[in-house]
Amino acid sequence: MTTVARARARSDRTTVYLLLLPALLPVLVLSVVPLLRGIYLGFTDARAGRDVDTSFTGIDNYRELLSDDLFWSAFRIGLVWAFGVTILQFVLALGLALLLDQPLRFRGFARVMALVPWAMPPVIVGIMWRLVYHPDAGLLNEMLYRGGAEGLRHNWLGDFSTALPAVILVGIWAGMPQTTIVLLAGLQGVPRELHEAAAVDGASAWQRFRSVTIPNLMPVVIAITSLDFIWNFNSFGLVYVLTAGGPGGRTMLPMLFAYEEAFRYGNYGYAAALGNVMVVIIVALLAVYLRRRLREANA
Amino acid sequence: MKARRTTKALQYVALLGYMVFLGFPLVWMLSTSFKPPREMVEIHPTLVPHNPTFDNYVEAFTEQELGRAALNSLQVSLATAVLTVLVALPAAYALARFKTRLGTVALGWVLLSQLFPFVLLVIPLFLILRQVDLVNTHAGLVLVYVVWALPFALWMLQGFVRNIPRELEEAAAVDGATRLQTLRRVVAPLLAPGVVATSLFAFISAWNEFFFALVLLKSPDLATLPVTLARFVGVEGIARLGPLAAGSLLATVPSLLFFAFLQRRLTSGSLAGAVKG
Amino acid sequence: MLRKLVAVSAALLIGLSGCGGGGDEETSEGPVKLRFLSLAWQKESLAANRELVDKWNAEHPDIQVEYVQGDWNSVHDQLLTSFEGGDAPDVFQYESASIGEFAEQGYLADLSGLLSDDFKSEISQGIWDTVTVDGKVAGAPFLLESQVVIANKKLLDAAGVTVPAAGQAWTWDEFQANAQKLTKGGTYGVAWALKSPTNRVMNLSLNFDGKFFYTEGGKTEVKVGDAEKEIPRRIHDMIYVSKTASPDAVGMGGTDPLPGFFAGKYAMLPGGVFLRQQMVEQAPAGFEWVTLPPVKGTTANQAANPQTLSISEDSAGKKQAAQFVEYFLNPANQARLAQGDWLVPTGRKAGEELVKATGGKQGWDVAVASAADLTIAPFQTVSGYPEWKTKYATPALQQYFANKITLDQLGTQLVDGGKQVLR
Numbered sequence: 001m002t003t004v005a006r007a008r009a010r011s012d013r014t015t016v017y018l019l020l021l022p023a024l025l026p027v028l029v030l031s032v033v034p035l036l037r038g039i040y041l042g043f044t045d046a047r048a049g050r051d052v053d054t055s056f057t058g059i060d061n062y063r064e065l066l067s068d069d070l071f072w073s074a075f076r077i078g079l080v081w082a083f084g085v086t087i088l089q090f091v092l093a094l095g096l097a098l099l100l101d102q103p104l105r106f107r108g109f110a111r112v113m114a115l116v117p118w119a120m121p122p123v124i125v126g127i128m129w130r131l132v133y134h135p136d137a138g139l140l141n142e143m144l145y146r147g148g149a150e151g152l153r154h155n156w157l158g159d160f161s162t163a164l165p166a167v168i169l170v171g172i173w174a175g176m177p178q179t180t181i182v183l184l185a186g187l188q189g190v191p192r193e194l195h196e197a198a199a200v201d202g203a204s205a206w207q208r209f210r211s212v213t214i215p216n217l218m219p220v221v222i223a224i225t226s227l228d229f230i231w232n233f234n235s236f237g238l239v240y241v242l243t244a245g246g247p248g249g250r251t252m253l254p255m256l257f258a259y260e261e262a263f264r265y266g267n268y269g270y271a272a273a274l275g276n277v278m279v280v281i282i283v284a285l286l287a288v289y290l291r292r293r294l295r296e297a298n299a
Numbered sequence: 300m301k302a303r304r305t306t307k308a309l310q311y312v313a314l315l316g317y318m319v320f321l322g323f324p325l326v327w328m329l330s331t332s333f334k335p336p337r338e339m340v341e342i343h344p345t346l347v348p349h350n351p352t353f354d355n356y357v358e359a360f361t362e363q364e365l366g367r368a369a370l371n372s373l374q375v376s377l378a379t380a381v382l383t384v385l386v387a388l389p390a391a392y393a394l395a396r397f398k399t400r401l402g403t404v405a406l407g408w409v410l411l412s413q414l415f416p417f418v419l420l421v422i423p424l425f426l427i428l429r430q431v432d433l434v435n436t437h438a439g440l441v442l443v444y445v446v447w448a449l450p451f452a453l454w455m456l457q458g459f460v461r462n463i464p465r466e467l468e469e470a471a472a473v474d475g476a477t478r479l480q481t482l483r484r485v486v487a488p489l490l491a492p493g494v495v496a497t498s499l500f501a502f503i504s505a506w507n508e509f510f511f512a513l514v515l516l517k518s519p520d521l522a523t524l525p526v527t528l529a530r531f532v533g534v535e536g537i538a539r540l541g542p543l544a545a546g547s548l549l550a551t552v553p554s555l556l557f558f559a560f561l562q563r564r565l566t567s568g569s570l571a572g573a574v575k576g
Numbered sequence: 577m578l579r580k581l582v583a584v585s586a587a588l589l590i591g592l593s594g595c596g597g598g599g600d601e602e603t604s605e606g607p608v609k610l611r612f613l614s615l616a617w618q619k620e621s622l623a624a625n626r627e628l629v630d631k632w633n634a635e636h637p638d639i640q641v642e643y644v645q646g647d648w649n650s651v652h653d654q655l656l657t658s659f660e661g662g663d664a665p666d667v668f669q670y671e672s673a674s675i676g677e678f679a680e681q682g683y684l685a686d687l688s689g690l691l692s693d694d695f696k697s698e699i700s701q702g703i704w705d706t707v708t709v710d711g712k713v714a715g716a717p718f719l720l721e722s723q724v725v726i727a728n729k730k731l732l733d734a735a736g737v738t739v740p741a742a743g744q745a746w747t748w749d750e751f752q753a754n755a756q757k758l759t760k761g762g763t764y765g766v767a768w769a770l771k772s773p774t775n776r777v778m779n780l781s782l783n784f785d786g787k788f789f790y791t792e793g794g795k796t797e798v799k800v801g802d803a804e805k806e807i808p809r810r811i812h813d814m815i816y817v818s819k820t821a822s823p824d825a826v827g828m829g830g831t832d833p834l835p836g837f838f839a840g841k842y843a844m845l846p847g848g849v850f851l852r853q854q855m856v857e858q859a860p861a862g863f864e865w866v867t868l869p870p871v872k873g874t875t876a877n878q879a880a881n882p883q884t885l886s887i888s889e890d891s892a893g894k895k896q897a898a899q900f901v902e903y904f905l906n907p908a909n910q911a912r913l914a915q916g917d918w919l920v921p922t923g924r925k926a927g928e929e930l931v932k933a934t935g936g937k938q939g940w941d942v943a944v945a946s947a948a949d950l951t952i953a954p955f956q957t958v959s960g961y962p963e964w965k966t967k968y969a970t971p972a973l974q975q976y977f978a979n980k981i982t983l984d985q986l987g988t989q990l991v992d993g994g995k996q997v998l999r
Contacts (some may be wrong), residue, residue, distance in 0.1 A: 158827020
């Protein structure tokens with residue numbers, strides 16, 4: 001390496017740090033500290049209370065956690081929920097983003113409408129969906145009734161077998177805008193020349209989609225699916241309003257479980273341990289996914 | 300030709316399907332906001348109220364200070380959106396274009412911070428903000444929201460930067476453009492849709508956020524919209540649906556307008572700037 | 577480099593804190609300032625709360641109360657966070673079932689020495705017991721919700737079922753027999769809304785002396801014997817054996833059965849006294865409804881879970897706060913608050929005033945009379961109850977009421993859950 005090259009590398013590095021710092025500083029102050037504390041709590045017996053002593057308990061929480069059947073059953077439901085919502089959401093959002101990218105009429109209006117689930121205040125979203133699924137006066141059953149399919153009327157949220165699919169549908173609805181907008185923005189980033197060049201070469205629409213759109217969209221796809229997965233795994237507010245984890249624990253999500261452990265029963269230490277375990281498992285899952293995808297993307 | 304027309308028709312059908320699926324709760328909310336109490340418990344609900352009324356709006360606005368809450372929310376959300384983009388943009392560029400260990404660690408950390416159950420972070424966060432006297436201020440809330448929106452912003456924006464072929468920048472450099480010129484003429488237009496998506500995300504997540512706003516703000520005059528709206532819900536999740544729907548409409552419209560205003564940015568720009576400039 | 581950074585970030589922080597509103601209002605001089613977190617949400621009760629606070633502030637320039645409105649869904653999180661952060665409201669509204677834990681954690685002031693004897697004598701001992709933790713009074717109880725039955729008068733008449741007078745309550749057997757008479761065509765006799773079944777079952781089980789929690793020698797355990805099985809079995813039988821209760825309603829909560837009730841799909845609706853408000857506001861024109869007295873078993877007892885006003889241990893003005901609580905809950909005010917929320921006041925005089933003011937109409941006679949049978953149930957003093965309820969009892973009861981497990985399996989699950997939680 002020549003001296004010039006080295007000097008340039010150093011100046012580059014300084015630039016990088018300067019660019020990164022404004023973002024990393026607030027994150028450092030407001031997320032690293034609480035996060036480290038949170039992780040540490042997972043190795044203690046911390047409880048809610050005024051002037052309570054907390055002591056380090058090592059891996060006691062984790063030993064208890066291993067045999068906590070309720071948690072693991074919630075964890076399995078959480079995986080079904082997170083994978084179900086993320087995958088279906090992605091497929092539907094990609095379809096919508098591709099449509100919104102076409103020169104269709106009412107496109108601007110449609111784009112705004114696509115944002116509705118996101119724009120509605122969460123406090124009313126759960127309530128509106130409860131009205132949709134209401135067994136007596138619900139919109140869904142009313143539609144079936146008016147459509148002559150009275151026999152299909154169903155107690156959607158109350159039935160043990162349909163409760164989870166019903167809340168997954170709401171989860172998909174709620175997260176669609178985010179994914180759609182990001183994918184749509186990603187589609188705009190695909191340089192038009194590449195499309196044109198491929199078209200000149202005689203590639204069909206499908207071939208262009210596969211050889212131009214998909215590879216160029218890949219970084220965005222990876223980022224949004226990873227984040228969606230994490231968010232979906234971590235979200236429980238909507239499900240709480242819809243079913244509160246019922247019926248019979250069929251929609252009890254792991255984050256709801258951890259939340260109740262901390263905020264209802266005051267077991268901060270154990271709740272943090274649950275958090276730690278979930279983080280480790282999800283990181284492992286993501287690592288597999290990200291590694292393969294990133295390699296594909298860089299290849 | 301015929302095949303193309305069929306494709307077009309199918310596209311419209313699909314688009315309509317999406318619109319109905321995504322939009323009907325809003326339509327239903329609109330309808331509910333004009334219904335008198337008796338019509339909310341009909342066994343065969345109707346879309347158009349039999350006896351439409353403005354009572355719900357009157358009730359919602361006289362009972363709670365929704366106007367002030369909306370202003371508070373607007374202030375907090377705009378500040379969040381602007382700050383998030385300002386802070387995230389350079390960092391995302393650096394992360395995408397230069398490989399450094401710090402960058403990798405930062406990206407990993409940022410993802411990790413999203414993973415940990417945030418309910419467990421609330422109390423430590425509260426204590427830190429208390430130390431620097433930011434509890435019960437909008438500034439403290441904005442700070443929390445920016446930190447919260449940053450992971451998404453960083454991940455998305457660096458994805459968008461990566462999407463821009465390096466060759467375009469190099470070509471500009473060969474043509475004698477300075478780094479800043481390259482950024483302005485080549486990178487910025489291509490990045491515009493990503494910036495729009497990111498700022499929208501930051502805006503809406505701040506606009507709708509409930510928990511931190513509830514916990515951090517004590518004074519009634521500082522309360523944001525979601526916290527104010529939640530007051531229409533009572534014991535056992537029983538809601539005063541009329542005023543809630545009326546108030547929620549007020550909360551929904553600004554986001555939609557904000558987006559209607561921005562959405563054109565999601566397409567225009569693109570390469571046009573790079574080619575013509 | 578690093579130093580610059582710190583300087584910049586400090587400036588940023590200072591700049592940010594400067595542009596925010598609010599800020600500290602703590603002053604060492606001047607009047608005592610109290611923050612009052614209220615959970616009022618009904619129109620009338622909101623108005624009453626605000627008016628009472630305004631009146632207090634006008635009459636007491638040296639004790640100024642700031643009215644802050646919370647909401648029932650998030651109040652627990654809000655309180656817990658503010659307790660931990662050392663920033664709790666001085667006075668707050670909540671319920672006896674939930675403040676027990678805060679009291680055990682040491683966050684609540686003991687009101688026994690702060691409230692006057694006059695105030696205390698207004699409320700029965702059974703109710704005071706529900707807010708007493710380790711001999712300390714955690715809150716002032718003021719609003720009660722008893723379980724009554726609202727019925728469709730026309731359907732009762734058509735089936736030849738007579739409305740029992742106050743004090744002539746039906747027994748469970750009579751209730752079930754009448755439900756049978758009312759079940760015909762597309763109509764079910766009863767809609768049991770059991771989305772959150774545990775509190776419902778615990779409350780009603782006192783009818784048959786079902787205690788669930790038994791403490792011996794300082795150790796508490798869950799037992800499910802015949803007494804405990806009565807209520808679950810009877811409800812289950814109505815749904816699946818006599819088919820006089822709708823299976824669809826099982827997953828419903830709160831006010832969900834109303835559309836069906838108003839449409840004549842259900843003839844009777846067991847629920848809290850507050851449901852009368854929905855009757856008044858939402859029943860279609862010409863719909864006649866009537867409040868039936870609570871159904872009784874071997875006794876008419878039900879568990880009381882009164883709403884409460886508590887004072888924070890960390891409050892700087894506990895004495896003043898107690899003064900405010902006494903004012904806020906004096907008989908006239910209590911009657912007004914109860915009327916606004918369609919609940920029953922705990923105070924004797926307040927109850928009398930309320931019946932007088934309303935003429936006993938709209939079910940107020942039955943509602944106020946039912947308060948006499950409200951008392952403490954064993955589950956209310958068990959500190960692991962919330963955990964047992966969410967983790968074990970609710971899922972088990974939901975399974976039983978969905979006919980997925982047997983009564984014996986239900987019993988086993990409840991007992992095993994007790995063993996897990998009450999270690």
